[in-house]
Amino acid sequence: MSASDGRLSFEQALAHVRQSGQCAFAAVPVFGDDGETAEGARVFIVQQGKDGAHRVRFLAGPFFSAALAADETLSGEHIPERVRELRFLPSVLREEWCAAQIQELIARLMAASPALAPDMPDYLSAPTRKAAPEATFPISLIGRPASGEKGR
Helix, strand or coil, rough: CCCCCCCHHHHHHHHHHHHHEEEEEEEEEEEECCCCEEEEEEEEEEEECCCEEEEEEEEEEECCCCCCCCEEEHHHHCCCCCHHHHCCEEEEECCCHHHCCCHHHHHHHHHHCCCCCCCCCCHHHHCCCCCCCCCCCCCHHHHHCCCCCCCC
C-alpha cells in the first residue's frame, strides 16, 4: 500500500478482499476524440465470489447516463494484465450502486473508501438524465474494437 494515497496493487487488493470480505476498485477515465475531455469511465471492482474465488466486475459507460456499455465479470486467466497493473482503493459495494450512472458509482465507492480523495466532485447531488431503454453506445467507449476491426 502506498503511504501517501492508500492505493493497493492488484495482489494487495486481492489480499484485502480475502481478509475483509469487502472490495477494492479502480476507475479509469475514457477520453473523447479531443483526447482531453473525459466522457466516461471504466470501473474495475475486485470482489470475492460466493465460491470464495476472486473476480473482477467490469463496468463502463458514459458520464451522466444510466446506460452502461459494459457490465461483465472477469475471473482467473480472463483478467487482463492491464487490469492487474492498476492501483485499487479499498471500499465496499452495494449491488444497487451498479445500476446508477457511472460517476455516481465512482462517487459512492470513493465515499465508502477509507482513502478519500480531497476534491471529489459531488456527483450524487447533480441532476440526472436517463437514456431510453433502447439506447446503445459505441463499443469503442470501453476500449474494444468493434466487430470486424482488428484488435490493438
